[in-house]
Structures are given as C-alpha cells and as structure tokens.
Amino acid sequence: MITNRNCIIRLSRYKNALYRLRDLGFVKVFSDNLADAIGVTASQVRKDFSLFGITGNRKGGYEIASLLEKLGGILGKDRVERVIIVGAGHLAYALMHYRGFEKEGIKIEAAFDIDPLKFAKNAQIPVLPIEEMKDFVVSNNVKVGVLAVPEIGAQRAADTMFAAGIKGILNFAPLRLKAPNDCTINNVNLEIELENLVYFVNILGKKGEDKI
Amino acid sequence: MITNRNCIIRLSRYKNALYRLRDLGFVKVFSDNLADAIGVTASQVRKDFSLFGITGNRKGGYEIASLLEKLGGILGKDRVERVIIVGAGHLAYALMHYRGFEKEGIKIEAAFDIDPLKFAKNAQIPVLPIEEMKDFVVSNNVKVGVLAVPEIGAQRAADTMFAAGIKGILNFAPLRLKAPNDCTINNVNLEIELENLVYFVNILGKKGEDKI
DNA sequence: ACTTTATTGTGATTTAATTCACAACAAGTT
DNA sequence: AACTTGTTGTGAATTAAATCACAATAAAGT
Incomplete structure (x- = not known):
C-alpha cells in the first residue's frame, strides 16, 4: 500500500499529461516523454509505475489508453x-x-x-x-x-x-x-503557500521549485 | 541554505501556533508543545530550529516573542x-x-x-x-x-x-x-488535491494524512 | 553546595525516497 | 538468423529526511 503523497500526486500529473498527449493523437508514450511533461526523471516514472504493477513494452513504451485506464483505477476515477x-x-x-x-x-x-x-x-x-x-x-x-x-x-x-x-x-x-x-x-x-513562496523568492533562484 | 519545502512549511505552522499561544498569554514554550500543536515530533521541532540556528534555553524552553521574531525574519515577515x-x-x-x-x-x-x-x-x-x-x-x-x-x-x-x-x-x-x-x-x-484525497479515502485509514 | 529534574542541541542512526545502472528483451535491420 | 538499437523493469546505491538517544546544562529543590 503506497502512502507516499508525492508519488500519488505524480500519478495525477502523469494522467493529466497523458490526456493531453492522447488528445494530440498520440497512442504510445515513453517514460522520458512523461518525465519531461511533468518535470521528473524517467527513472522516477518507471519506478512509480513499477510500484503499482504498471508495465509497458520493452522497446515499445506504454500504450496511452491502457495507462490512463490503470491510473484511473488507482486514483478512483473509474466512477464519478x-x-x-x-x-x-x-x-x-x-x-x-x-x-x-x-x-x-x-x-x-x-x-x-x-x-x-x-x-x-x-x-x-x-x-x-x-x-x-x-x-x-x-x-x-x-x-x-x-x-x-x-x-x-x-x-x-x-x-x-x-x-x-x-x-x-x-x-x-x-x-x-x-x-x-x-x-x-x-x-x-x-x-x-504565499509565505512559502516568499521564502523561496527571497533565497533567490528556483531552488525551492514546487517539490511535489 | 535550506530548500526543503516541508521544513519551511513547518516553520509557518510553528509561527501560527506561536501566535495563538502568545494570544493566550503564554510567554515560553517547549519543543513538545509546538510538536503537539502542529502534529510532529519534538525532535523534529528542535532539528528544524537547529537548522536555522534558532536556540532556546536548556530547561527553560523557548521564549515565544523571540521565536516569533526569528521565524518572521526567516520567512520574510519582517515587512509587508x-x-x-x-x-x-x-x-x-x-x-x-x-x-x-x-x-x-x-x-x-x-x-x-x-x-x-x-x-x-x-x-x-x-x-x-x-x-x-x-x-x-x-x-x-x-x-x-x-x-x-x-x-x-x-x-x-x-x-x-x-x-x-x-x-x-x-x-x-x-x-x-x-x-x-x-x-x-x-x-x-x-x-x-481532491483526487489525492479520494485515493487516501479509498485506501482507508488516515495513512495519507497530509504529509506536509 | 550538592542533587535532582527537565529540556535543549545535535551527532549517530534509521527510514524513506530518488537515482543509478544494467540485464532483459522486443522490434527493427542486415 | 544473427545483430543492432532502444526501452523497460528493478535491484543496488545514493541521497535526503526524520528519528533516536544522550551529553550538556540550566533551573529548582534539599
């Protein structure tokens, strides 16, 4: 049972990115596409999927429709x-x-x-x-x-x-x-949230970029 | 330079709790009071303070007014x-x-x-x-x-x-x-946020309690 | 003055999360 | 059919965060 909130939030973000890719006509996706889309590493994507038993095709990447279905199931989006x-x-x-x-x-x-x-x-x-x-x-x-x-x-x-x-x-x-x-x-x-933002703006740079 | 977002968020929470304690008339506070107030361990409180060079009195705890001033400084609340x-x-x-x-x-x-x-x-x-x-x-x-x-x-x-x-x-x-x-x-x-909440409600229990 | 008690401050340890690195292998190429 | 390429899946290594544990010590009590 995964209880890492950040991990679950990433799943939501993958899902959102996948909707877009699908609406753009894509059918398959690789871990590094998703990684770029939400700003994490490709390893992180694969590890997250692996945690939930989601697998793709070696070489062939992941099928978007199937991924969306699995993520939807995990996140409870299979019903309203x-x-x-x-x-x-x-x-x-x-x-x-x-x-x-x-x-x-x-x-x-x-x-x-x-x-x-x-x-x-x-x-x-x-x-x-x-x-x-x-x-x-x-x-x-x-x-x-x-x-x-x-x-x-x-x-x-x-x-x-x-x-x-x-x-x-x-x-x-x-x-x-x-x-x-x-x-x-x-x-x-x-x-x-605003106070936090002020802190990171003050310490300059974007070191504090949304860690989620 | 501390870039751990959760840590900075805790500072904000300490500050909020301290305002309340102060308004209730308290002058001093111990790490475990603050810990209880925001739901973390006393070690965490002391470690957070230590990270920013905030010190109290052994035995005597921390002086609320002084703590508020220091936290305010760190969080940039010394001005509007x-x-x-x-x-x-x-x-x-x-x-x-x-x-x-x-x-x-x-x-x-x-x-x-x-x-x-x-x-x-x-x-x-x-x-x-x-x-x-x-x-x-x-x-x-x-x-x-x-x-x-x-x-x-x-x-x-x-x-x-x-x-x-x-x-x-x-x-x-x-x-x-x-x-x-x-x-x-x-x-x-x-x-x-709602999707995340639904996930944690579904996996039951409050395992996913707000990790921040 | 000495002893007890309570609390801090932090180095050491543990736990959790992320990244690395590479074997496994599917698909395409010669 | 053997070879090449590119990508996954995951155990191992690393890094980051949290907790532990205890020496240091200030205050209170005797």
Missing part, C-alpha cells in the same frame, strides 16, 4: 466522485463555478451553510442548511467534502461532516483539524 | 509583502475578500484582467487592464503574484508576469508553467 462543500462563501462560489472538476469525474453536489441568506434550494448546485447535510451525505453516499468556512467555525463544521459520514476533507481553514482515525485531511493553506 | 492577482474571476474575488492575509503581512494590491467588464480602477483593491501590470509591478516593487486565469491563457499570463519582474507565482491553473531559472512556481491544483 460526489463532493459537497461546507461553507457557502466566496471560495465555495469559486469552486462551484469552476469548470474543470467535471472532466476529472468530480461532481460538486451541494453546498451547506448556516446563514439562511445563502440558501438556494433550487440552484443548479443547491445551497442547503447545514442541518440537512447528514441526510444528504447518507442518501448520496458522499465520502469527500471541502471545508471552506472561517477558522472560527471550522472544527465544529468538520465534526458535523465526520458525524455525517464524510471520510475525507479538503480543508481551506488555516488550522489543524482534529479528525477520527479513519478520516483523511488534506490542507490547502493559502497564507502558508 | 505586496502581491498581485492575475485573472479577476471568482477565485480572485475570493482571495481579494479573504481577511486572513492581512494578519500575515500579505497585502493584495491589485488584480489584472483582459476583460474590460472586470475593470474597477477605484475599488479598494483595483482591477486593472493587464497592460498596466508592468508599470504597477515595477513602481510598487511587487515580487510575488497569484495566477488565477483559465488554463488556456495561463502560460501567456505567466510570461507577462515574468516580463514585469515577478519572481514567484502561486499558480492555480492546472498546468506546469515554464518559468525562468530565477523564478519560483508553487502550484495549487484543486483537481489533484
């Missing part, structure tokens, strides 16, 4: 992933309007908030009272949610999500969430 | 960091309204777009034509920018930023930007 957003603020609005999840099989199903002014039961992506979250999550079998509320209410909102059956949270609130043992938290902290 | 946003869409709007950068000394100075409908020269954070970016960047000595345009225009927009003198980009477009050698790119790819 239903996602909710908790907190219907500006960020939620941006995510709901982002056309880019769809092609990745990610479907934002609904947003939830405590503010009645935000409710929009009949919108394309409905905004519902947070009390309705549990029913919604259970009946739609949602496992993953985005947490986009202010820091002050974040832990409470997360707890509500866990209680509803959510197993993974993409957390935009700038704090460390406490979570049950079988749940996963991925944090996106924009202050920290 | 001026930042621009390129692309005035929903995400830019969310970032411009986010009250959370301010306390970190991050100031969003302006946004730029090609669409005249978006222009708002006199808004609190002005939205200006992209042609004005270079002048703005030069005269305000901006070094860091957020790239929040659709994938299709992202590389061109980035090139404009580099030409204007931007040295670091926080890139939300889902592609690998080509950048000059002395420039840093940090990517935030929400499709990939």
Whole structure:
C-alpha cells in the first residue's frame, strides 16, 4: 500500500499529461516523454509505475489508453466522485463555478451553510442548511467534502461532516483539524503557500521549485 | 541554505501556533508543545530550529516573542509583502475578500484582467487592464503574484508576469508553467488535491494524512 | 553546595525516497 | 538468423529526511 503523497500526486500529473498527449493523437508514450511533461526523471516514472504493477513494452513504451485506464483505477476515477462543500462563501462560489472538476469525474453536489441568506434550494448546485447535510451525505453516499468556512467555525463544521459520514476533507481553514482515525485531511493553506513562496523568492533562484 | 519545502512549511505552522499561544498569554514554550500543536515530533521541532540556528534555553524552553521574531525574519515577515492577482474571476474575488492575509503581512494590491467588464480602477483593491501590470509591478516593487486565469491563457499570463519582474507565482491553473531559472512556481491544483484525497479515502485509514 | 529534574542541541542512526545502472528483451535491420 | 538499437523493469546505491538517544546544562529543590 503506497502512502507516499508525492508519488500519488505524480500519478495525477502523469494522467493529466497523458490526456493531453492522447488528445494530440498520440497512442504510445515513453517514460522520458512523461518525465519531461511533468518535470521528473524517467527513472522516477518507471519506478512509480513499477510500484503499482504498471508495465509497458520493452522497446515499445506504454500504450496511452491502457495507462490512463490503470491510473484511473488507482486514483478512483473509474466512477464519478460526489463532493459537497461546507461553507457557502466566496471560495465555495469559486469552486462551484469552476469548470474543470467535471472532466476529472468530480461532481460538486451541494453546498451547506448556516446563514439562511445563502440558501438556494433550487440552484443548479443547491445551497442547503447545514442541518440537512447528514441526510444528504447518507442518501448520496458522499465520502469527500471541502471545508471552506472561517477558522472560527471550522472544527465544529468538520465534526458535523465526520458525524455525517464524510471520510475525507479538503480543508481551506488555516488550522489543524482534529479528525477520527479513519478520516483523511488534506490542507490547502493559502497564507502558508504565499509565505512559502516568499521564502523561496527571497533565497533567490528556483531552488525551492514546487517539490511535489 | 535550506530548500526543503516541508521544513519551511513547518516553520509557518510553528509561527501560527506561536501566535495563538502568545494570544493566550503564554510567554515560553517547549519543543513538545509546538510538536503537539502542529502534529510532529519534538525532535523534529528542535532539528528544524537547529537548522536555522534558532536556540532556546536548556530547561527553560523557548521564549515565544523571540521565536516569533526569528521565524518572521526567516520567512520574510519582517515587512509587508505586496502581491498581485492575475485573472479577476471568482477565485480572485475570493482571495481579494479573504481577511486572513492581512494578519500575515500579505497585502493584495491589485488584480489584472483582459476583460474590460472586470475593470474597477477605484475599488479598494483595483482591477486593472493587464497592460498596466508592468508599470504597477515595477513602481510598487511587487515580487510575488497569484495566477488565477483559465488554463488556456495561463502560460501567456505567466510570461507577462515574468516580463514585469515577478519572481514567484502561486499558480492555480492546472498546468506546469515554464518559468525562468530565477523564478519560483508553487502550484495549487484543486483537481489533484481532491483526487489525492479520494485515493487516501479509498485506501482507508488516515495513512495519507497530509504529509506536509 | 550538592542533587535532582527537565529540556535543549545535535551527532549517530534509521527510514524513506530518488537515482543509478544494467540485464532483459522486443522490434527493427542486415 | 544473427545483430543492432532502444526501452523497460528493478535491484543496488545514493541521497535526503526524520528519528533516536544522550551529553550538556540550566533551573529548582534539599
């Protein structure tokens, strides 16, 4: 069981690069093409594939269609992933309007908030009272949610999500969430991202280029 | 020169935890308090500090005020960091309204777009034509920018930023930007973040807990 | 003043991730 | 059919990151 986050992120990047190559009409690809595309070494590509038992043809490289299928399977893209957003603020609005999840099989199903002014039961992506979250999550079998509320209410909102059956949270609130043992938290902290960027800009050069 | 991104991110987290402790009235802190606060080992905390020549008192731990000052210096928080946003869409709007950068000394100075409908020269954070970016960047000595345009225009927009003198980009477009050698790119790819989350939810447990 | 206790600071060790390097081999060439 | 070429697949080596473990030592207690 591979638990190296960077490795999994590379798989996503390979997949994205492969989509492009395919759309350009390519059928086969070599490890060094993929390596160039995402900025790693060819060894790294082959090792990553090897870790997941993905093989190509010696000499012939890899068949793109087959690779995409295998990567899709590993990353759980063989079905549509239903996602909710908790907190219907500006960020939620941006995510709901982002056309880019769809092609990745990610479907934002609904947003939830405590503010009645935000409710929009009949919108394309409905905004519902947070009390309705549990029913919604259970009946739609949602496992993953985005947490986009202010820091002050974040832990409470997360707890509500866990209680509803959510197993993974993409957390935009700038704090460390406490979570049950079988749940996963991925944090996106924009202050920290910018701060990090400033550090690497300051120490000059691109030594700190996105290490992922 | 430390170029371990995770290490730098930890410094930011220590800093955030320290702000809280300070606001709670604490004056001193031990490595294991900080470790608990951000979810790493006490050794890791001390090693990180040691790497940057930060020392405390044997027995007495670290003085919070002094630690904050040193971390601030390392992370470039001893002055306000001026930042621009390129692309005035929903995400830019969310970032411009986010009250959370301010306390970190991050100031969003302006946004730029090609669409005249978006222009708002006199808004609190002005939205200006992209042609004005270079002048703005030069005269305000901006070094860091957020790239929040659709994938299709992202590389061109980035090139404009580099030409204007931007040295670091926080890139939300889902592609690998080509950048000059002395420039840093940090990517935030929400499709990939969600895909990654789905992977770790699927392999169950929280093995993949945010590795940063 | 001496002893105990608690904590740092860091060299040594371990673990994890990446890169190297090359045998295996498929496809094409003579 | 033998030879050449180019690419994979992976064990071995290397590099990087994290953890361990303990001497050094400051503060508190006796």
